[in-house]
Amino acid sequence: MLVNVPGPWSPLLGRLALSEIPYTNPILAPLFIVIVLAGIVLIAGVTYYGKWGYLWKEWFTTVDHKKLGIMYIILGLIMLFRGFIDGLMMRTQQALGDGPGDNGMKVMGAIHGYLAPFHFGQIYSAHGLIMILLAATPLLVGLMNIIVPLQIGARDMAYPYLNALGLWITTAAVFLIMISLFVGDFSHNGWFGYAPIFELAYSPGVGVDYWIWTLELVALGTTLGSINFLATVVKMRAPGMTWGRLPVFTWTAVSANIIALTSFPCLQVALALVGADRYLGTHFFTAGFGGNLMLYTNLFWLWGHPEVYFVILPAFGMLSEVIPAFSEKPIFGYITMVLASFAIAGVSWIVWLHHFFTMGMGPYVSTEFSIATMLVGIPTGVKVFNWAFTLYRGRLTFSAAMLWSIGALFLLLIGGLTGMMLAIPAINYMVHNSVFVVAHFHMMLLCIVYAVFSAIIFWFPKIYGFKLNEAWGKIMFWLFSAGTFLVFFPMFMLGFMGETRRLDWPFNPQWGPWFDVQEIGIFVYILSVLAFLWMLYVSIRDRHANRVHTADAWGTSRSLEWLTDTPVPFYNFAMVPHINALDEVAWRREHGFMDKKPDHFKAIHMPNNTPIALYIGALTFLVGFGLTWRVWWLTLASLILAVILMIYRSNKGDPGYIIPAEKMEEMDRESKARMLSDDSHQVPHGGGFSGGTVTAYTALDRDASGSLTPPNDSRHL
Amino acid sequence: MSHGHSDPIHHPEVQMATNRNYITGFVVSSLLMLAATILVDGHILPSFGLLLAIIGCAGIAIIAQVYFLLHIDISEHNIWNTVALVMFIPLFIITIGLTWWMFSQLYMRTMPMIPGMPGMH
Structure with a gap:
């Protein structure tokens, strides 16, 4: 049943040799030594300082949504850097290799530039896959992991353990x-794969297999995460958090x-079918034997286009939080903002074919x-106008976070307008497959x-309790923008x-x-990476001076995450407010309720840490690695062990623990005690609230104190 | 919310799940898969008939899996399952329908006629 692979294969090591x-490659071998x-x-440093226990207890086994979110972001930033290095290598290759002769x-071993075509193919494939699925998505x-539960007043995600599982499976994909890089090759036929080049007959190496299983793992991790987010928002909102009061980011x-x-x-x-073609010898996407290679492109973009809106929508949400905070105004057109998000999500399902207008249908x-x-332009336009009207006559503060947000608006404009051009099939025939x-x-x-x-930059003080250095944030912004301009405007020209x-x-x-201009741009990008690292260093060095002593770090924030203590304690809210x-914090600030303290506390129910998510993540990596190298015993053993662990964990359950x-x-x-009282905050309070009674904390005491039943104070009433 | 949160077994979602449902779902979809495999393997029908037969099997399998394994129906006590169903139907029509339409147009222009398929020129 299994396909015979070209080259040697042994039962013990599969195709590994x-x-x-x-180790002869002059780029990879030194890199490998540096990484080792x-x-x-x-490892020596962690051992020397005796931090293994801390790492294990506080990070590796955690189910806290904030820590998992931080680990997601670290993972994403590392992969953003890896993808950037790929970009740098591509730019350098084209700058060196240009021209005849x-x-x-x-x-x-290169005829042009410094990279052989096969190596260059792996770099652009890895660059695309990494940037979209292993940098932007994590x-x-x-960020959603950290902020969404805080914005809706939940103690954690609906399924804390599933959350950890999602992170560790994504990490397995990253590994x-x-x-x-160091064992075998990566795929060389683009991040989305071309049929039938990825078939075994044309790509006999392990590159495509690496590509399949990396994508499968990250898809699994993200699907689990999305189930968790939806359940959290549907079921875990604080009392009074109706759908109409949900922050735009949520x-x-x-x-x-x-x-x-x-x-x-x-x-x-789609990838499982590619896998079936490569491992079982089926003919889903082959050029002959009844296979249909167009079907692969269709299935891939059926996911691929919704995916690009999956990554852009939370970004829109972030802009919708940052811009009002630094304009000191509520978001303009809250309802249209929400409707526009769902319109974009809905339309995302009927546009995928524009990725292959030239196929001939x-x-x-x-x-x-x-x-x-083109319809996508309408809700997106609504959003852009809403942001513009939020800025209009606002009391603008051009902080680093605000600069990044405004920069995003400019890029959205350019990207959106060129997108409109590409939506026209006639233009698409002209610039299809070009760098335009x-x-x-x-x-x-x-x-x-x-x-x-x-x-x-905006949410950093909420989590860590100190602000990032504003000046270096701005320097990084300008360097990054200069790099963007220098790399991508020539790219539009080259496309034409x-x-x-x-x-x-x-x-x-x-x-x-x-x-050459692009190459200069890439070097400016390197400077911005250095500025980012320096910003982190300076901010951590001066953390005592930059400490935030109030719940609301910026003084003008609006949504619920700014109500709880800074830095956010592990239980998020001592009492769920x-x-x-809408914009609860702004409302409380304007009416002078920021200093309102709960007059009583309730026992709360928190989930226990578990290492099982980490184990299952590691096992999924082994499954992927075993499948890639066709080491069947490793694949089967890891898969069975993962299933056993899952069943074990399900049977054991997690009763959690109660904090009285x-x-x-x-x-x-x-x-x-670590924070200043909000009374002494320099932000002026509003004129007070007239009429009606205000509930800062729900007085309803539904859980019998002392009983071991988990209290459900985080439920929606 | 009167049903006890302390014991997840009492959640309606869990209560709705029975072993019989899962086994029925598994058996039905396995049988349909087997039927499709036998049909294709033995070339029992002409090409276009085969295509329709597989589509039919797949359609029934989808309904069986959605109903028996995912418990998605229009019962009132499980409003979110109904919401999922309401989302699923248009998505299903869009993805399968538009794909079908695209391929019929593409095949008309690029492919030789499939034997037994009506309406091709």
């Missing part, structure tokens, strides 16, 4: 793609996760998808990156000049000057 390790040395230093570095999922998280939940299975099925189909694609398209979607993805940096994407040898000497208005009311009161007192 010493020759698969590229850095790893040894890291023999300009290759022979020592690297960054956004991490799988990283190990492909709304965008809901719409994005509906997309993720419904679309990721398409990807998993004729004018009627193309017209439908062209119009549907590449420049367009980089505008959109960089819009996400801008929103993410904005959100990191007819450069197709993924060229390892750009043959036209007239493109040369633009490549009662929500009275007295202990809560004590912890709250300690947490509050």
Whole structure:
């Protein structure tokens, strides 16, 4: 039943052999040594300072949504850096390899530039996959993980253990793609894969297998996460947090996760069929024997286009939180903002065909998808106007976070307008597969990156209790923007000049000057990376000076996450507040209720830490690795062990633990003691609230104190 | 919310799940898969008939899985399952329908006629 693979295979090691390790490659071998040395230093450092217990207890086994979110973001930032290095290598290859003649570095085995075509193919494939699924997605999922429960007044996600599982499966995907650097090769046929090049006959190596299982793992992790987000928002909202009072970021998280939940299975099925072709010898996407290679493209983009809205919608949500906070105004058109998010999510399902207008399905189909694609411009336009009207006559503060958000708006404009151009099939026939398209979607993805940096700077003080250095945040912003301008505006030009994407040898000497400009842009990007690292260093060094002593770090924030203590204690809210208005914190501040303290406490129910999520994550990595190298015993053993662990955990369950009311009161007192009272905050209070009674904390005491039943104070009334 | 939160076994979602449902769902979808495999393996029908037969099997399998395994129905006490169903139907029609339409247009222009398929020119 299994397909015979070309080359040697042994039952014990599968296709693994010493020759698969590229120790002769002059880029990878030194890199491997550096990484091994850095790893040894890291492990030695952790051992020397005796931090293993701390790491294990506080991070590896945690189910706390904030810590999981932080780990997601660290993962995303590391992969953003890896993807950036891939980008740097591609830019350098094109700058060096441009023009006719023999300009290759022979020592690297390259005829043009310094990379052989096969190596270059792996780099652009890894760059795309990493940036979209292992950088943008973890960054956004991490931020949603931290902020969504805080914004709706929940103590944790609905399924804390599932949350940890999602993180560790995503980490397994990251390890799988990283190990492909040093063991074997990665796929060389683009991040979305082309049928039938990825079939075994044309790609006999393990690269495509690495690609399949990395994607499968990250799809699994993200699907689990999206189930969790939806259940959390539906079931875990604080009393009074009606749907109409949900912050816009939470709304965008809901719409994005509906997309993720419904679309990721398409990807998993499509890749499982590719896997069946490569492992079992079926003919789903082959060119002959009844296979249909167009079907793969169709299935992939059936997921792929909803996926791009899955990554853009939370970014829109972040802009919708940052811009009002630094305009000192409520968001303009809250309801249209929410409706626009869902309109984008809905339309995302009927546009996927614009990724292959040139396939040849004729004018009627193309017209439908062209119009549907243009329709996306309407809700997006609504959002942009809403942000603009929020800014209009606002009391603007151009903090670092605000600069990143405004930068995102500019990129959205450029990306959106070029997107409108690409929505027209006639133009698409002209620029299809050119770097014009590449420049367009980089505008959109960089819009996400801008929103993410904005959100990191904005929410950092809430989580860590001190602000990031504003000056270096701004320096990084300007360097990053200069890099974006220098790399991607020439790319638009090159697209018009007819450069197709993924060229390892750009043959036209007239493109040369633009490549040089892009190369300069990449170096400016390097400076912005250094500025980012320096910003982190300076901020951590001066953390005592930058400490935030109030719940509301910026003094003008609006939504519920700014009501609880800074830094957020592990239980989020000592007493779950009662929500009275949209923008609860702004409402309380304006009416002088920020200093309102709960007059009594209740016992709360918290989940226990568990290492099982980490174990299952590690096992899924082994499953992926075993499948890639066709080591069947490893695959089967890890899979069975993972299932056994899952059943074991399900049977054992997690009763959690109860923190009694007295202990809560004590912890709250300690947490509050570290903060200044909000009475002494420099932000002026409003004129007071007239009429009606206000509920700051629901007085209803539904749980019998002292009983071991988990209290349900975090439920929606 | 009167049903006890202390014991997850008493949640309506869990109460609705029975072993018999899962086994029925598994058996029905396995049988349909087997039927489709036998039909294709033996080339029992002409090409286009085969296509329709597989689609029919797949359609019934989807309904069986949605009903028996996912417990998605229109009962009143499980409003979120109904919401999921309401979302699922348009998505199903959009994804399968538009794919069908695209491929019929594409095949008309690029592929030789499938034997037994009506309306091709």
